Amino acid sequence: QQQVKQSPQSLIVQKGGISIINCAYENTAFDYFPWYQQFPGKGPALLIAIRPDVSEKKEGRFTISFNKSAKQFSLHIMDSQPGDSATYFCAASRGSSNTGKLIFGQGTTLQVKP
Amino acid sequence: DVKVTQSSRYLVKRTGEKVFLECVQDMDHENMFWYRQDPGLGLRLIYFSYDVKMKEKGDIPEGYSVSREKKERFSLILESASTNQTSMYLCASRSDRVGSPLHFGNGTRLTVT
Numbered sequence: 001q002q003q004v005k006q007s008p009q010s011l012i013v014q015k016g017g018i019s020i021i022n023c024a025y026e027n028t029a030f031d032y033f034p035w036y037q038q039f040p041g042k043g044p045a046l047l048i049a050i051r052p053d054v055s056e057k058k059e060g061r062f063t064i065s066f067n068k069s070a071k072q073f074s075l076h077i078m079d080s081q082p083g084d085s086a087t088y089f090c091a092a093s094r095g096s097s098n099t100g101k102l103i104f105g106q107g108t109t110l111q112v113k114p
Numbered sequence: 115d116v117k118v119t120q121s122s123r124y125l126v127k128r129t130g131e132k133v134f135l136e137c138v139q140d141m142d143h144e145n146m147f148w149y150r151q152d153p154g155l156g157l158r159l160i161y162f163s164y165d166v167k168m169k170e171k172g173d174i175p176e177g178y179s180v181s182r183e184k185k186e187r188f189s190l191i192l193e194s195a196s197t198n199q200t201s202m203y204l205c206a207s208r209s210d211r212v213g214s215p216l217h218f219g220n221g222t223r224l225t226v227t
Contacts, residue, residue: 043218
C-alpha cells in the first residue's frame with residue numbers, strides 16, 4: 001500500500017526557475033512531514049520538515065506548503081540552481097516519537113539546467 | 115557530524131547465498147533502521163531496532179532478518195538471497211530526542227545473480 005504518493009517522478013527546470021514537487025497522504029494520523037534530498041552515491045539527508053500546525057515553513061530557498069484538509073504538501077525550490085539537482089523524497093510519520101518510522105514517497109529526480 | 119558507515123558499497127551474490135550487510139554508527143543513537151530503495155518505489159522500511167537486541171518488523175520484512183548485538187552496529191541478513199532482493203540497501207540511525215532526523219549511510223548496492 002502506498003500511503004504517500006509523490007509527483008512528478010522527474011522534473012527538469014531551468015536555472016533560476018521554481019521547482020515544485022507534490023505529495024499526498026492518506027493517513028490522517030500522520031503528523032510529521034519531512035523532505036529528504038539525495039545526491040548520487042550518497043544517502044538521503046533531511047532538507048526541511050513541517051508539522052500540521054503550520055501551513056508553511058521556509059528555510060532559505062526551500063519552502064514546504066501544507067494543506068491539511070486536502071492531505072497534501074509540497075516542496076518549492078525558489079531560484080533553482082544546478083547544485084539542487086538531486087532526488088527528493090517526501091515522507092510522513094505518525095507520532096512525534098516515531099520520526100524514524102517514515103513512510104516515503106516514490107521520489108522525484110530533479111535536474112536543473114544551467 | 116553523525117557518521118553511518120555501511121561496510122560494502124557494492125556486493126554481488128548468487129541466488130541461495132546467505133548475505134550479511136553491516137552498518138555502524140558513531141553517535142550513540144538508540145534507533146537504527148534498514149531501508150531498501152528501488153526506482154519508482156521510494157524507500158521502504160525492512161526492519162528497525164530501538165535498543166540492543168530489540169527489533170521490530172517494518173513494512174517488507176519477508177526474506178530478511180536483523181541482528182543488533184551492540185548499540186553501534188546493526189546487521190541485515192538475507193538468509194537465502196533471491197534475485198528480487200537485488201536493490202540498494204540503506205542503513206539509518208536516529209537518536210531518541212523528539213524531532214531528531216534520520217541519518218543515512220551511503221548505501222550498499224546488492225546484486226543477486
